[in-house]
Each structure stands twice: as structure tokens, then as C-alpha cells.
Amino acid sequence: MNFSLKQVADLLQNVSTVILTAHVHPDGDCLGSMLALNEYLASRGKSVKMILDDEVPALYKFLPEHETIGKPTTKVISADLLIVLDASDIERIGKVKEHVNAPILNIDHHISNTKFADYWYINSKSAATGEIIFELLKLLNAKITPTIATCLYTAIATDCGFFRYANTSVQTMRYAADLIEFGAKPNAISEYMETKPLESILTLAKVLETLELHHHGKIATITVSPDTLDTLDSTEGFINYPRIIEGVEIAIMFKVMNEGTIRISFRSKTVDVSKLALSFGGGGHARAAGCAIVGKIEDIKIKVLNSAVKQLAGKTL
Ligand SMILES: [Mn+2]
CATH class of the missing domain: 3.10.310.30 (Diaminopimelate Epimerase; Chain A, domain 1)
Known part of the structure; x- marks a missing residue:
């Protein structure tokens, strides 16, 4: 079912156990979006768990709380909601698909999205899923902490090639500026990501x-x-x-x-x-x-x- 962002916000307020996941071969957008949403949901007293069928690349190990992301097991677990971020297709979440038994909400910006979920919010005009999560958190009157800002800035910046690709919009730049106001440090993030062994x-x-x-x-x-x-x-x-x-x-x-x-x-x-x-x-x-x-x-x-x-x-x- 196609959801508006308002319907997504209402749904989040009405669930208590949530599992967050994103695509395999994780990038800055899926990790940043997941960690930001995780912090918000936890702050609202929800029981929330992040599960990813992959390792977090060393490149992203500066993201706060990345070490709390778990891996799927063969045991089936239930929740009120499984939120699939930045993935256009159910196969993209790997073994999480068999590990979790819950209705699925998909938040994504890929034009190739297959609309596989029970509920979905897809905006292919967004440069990153991180832009959508930022809009969602604002709609929920969430407090944007410096750690949430860092995660969302990373999500947005990495998906638009640090504001160089064609998907970089006026909105992309505005959101990034807002996130700097909320405490994201662009120089620290770029420096960390550019440094290579x-x-x-x-x-x-x-x-x-x-x-x-x-x-x-x-x-x-x-x-x-x-x-x-x-x-x-x-x-x-x-x-x-x-x-x-x-x-x-x-x-x-x-x-x-x-x-x-x-x-x-x-x-x-x-x-x-x-x-x-x-x-x-x-x-x-x-x-x-x-x-x-x-x-x-x-x-x-x-x-x-x-x-x-x-x-x-x-x-x-
Ligand atoms: Mn993305």
C-alpha cells in the first residue's frame, strides 16, 4: 500500500517493537538512514533492533552506534514492524528476509523500486533515503541530535557524491546546511572517509x-x-x-x-x-x-x- 509520509509517521507512533534493516553491501545512505532512525525510535521508548546481512565497511566505522548493528540468524523473530531502508527489492536485504516475521514498511528513493512491501514510501526525487528520513523526523517533531545529524549528513552526502552528482538539488543542499546547524561536521566526515590504508x-x-x-x-x-x-x-x-x-x-x-x-x-x-x-x-x-x-x-x-x-x-x- 502506497503511504504518505504522514501515514509513515502515524504508523511509527503506533508500533512498539521495530526491526530496522537495509541493503547488503551497505553504503553511507543506508547506514546513516538506519542509525538515525534507530536513535530516534529508541529515544521514543520503542524496542528497536538493527539487523544487516553484511559487515559495516571500515569506511563507515565513524558512524555512531554502528557497532550495535546485528546479523541475521536462522531463528525466526517477530516484531510489530520491519522497516526496510534504501532497498528497492526484497532480495537486497539478504537473509533478514527469512529471519524476521513482521509486516514490512519500505522507505526508499530508487526509481527501480519493485513495491514489494506491505506499506511503502518511495520518493525518487530525493537524492538519498537520508533526505526522506530527515523529512520524517521533522514531521515527527524529533529532536535532531548531533549524532542523528552526523548520520543523516553522511547519508545524503555519500549518495550525491558529496554534492557533485546530478541528483544534488536545492533541497539536498538545504538539508545538508540544516544538518550542519544540528551539529554535523562536514570536514570531519570527509576527512574520515577520504583517509585510506x-x-x-x-x-x-x-x-x-x-x-x-x-x-x-x-x-x-x-x-x-x-x-x-x-x-x-x-x-x-x-x-x-x-x-x-x-x-x-x-x-x-x-x-x-x-x-x-x-x-x-x-x-x-x-x-x-x-x-x-x-x-x-x-x-x-x-x-x-x-x-x-x-x-x-x-x-x-x-x-x-x-x-x-x-x-x-x-x-x-
Ligand atoms: Mn540511497
């Missing part, structure tokens, strides 16, 4: 050696092998390098996982790559999307490149 920079150098240009330089790919991944906590940001090459329209990163899955990230300058990702069972945004395919890297690369070329030619996928 030496290993990460040395690995980036290796990954850049795999750079290939296709289709008259309009498509750029990089490939990350499993042994490279073993030494790394995160490849976040790597895809920006092929993306910023002059003439490149679509950047693609292939991550070859140990278990035979290839995780693929897409970035673009004008093409809607969420369609490309969707055609391979994934999803995302117009300029940033992803999918996972099982198979041999050589075969998958050819298939994905063919589809990307088709899309550049304006053909339906």
Missing part, C-alpha cells in the same frame, strides 16, 4: 592496470580479481577513475568474487544505467546502478559490454 592505494594501482576502453572510448571497464579483494575492505570509489576519463559515457567495474559471482557496478554521464542493471536482475539509479551475475568473467564481460553498446545506441534492452 596504504594497502587500498596500492591495490587501486593494480586494479587500474586492468583498465580497458571499448566502443571508441565510450565504455571503460576495470576488473577486480578475488586475490585483490582478499587484501581489501572496500573497493568503494574505484569506479570513479574509469568514470572521469574524457569521452567515457559508461564506466563498468567487474568484481570477481570467490564463489563465482561477478558483482558489477555501472556509472554513467547521461545514459540511464539502472535499465542496464535491471536487464541483468539488478537495479539502482540512472547514473549509478549495479547487479550480480553468476558465471565466467570472460562470458559475462562480453554480454554486459554488448548490452552497454546497445544502450548507447538507444536500443531497448
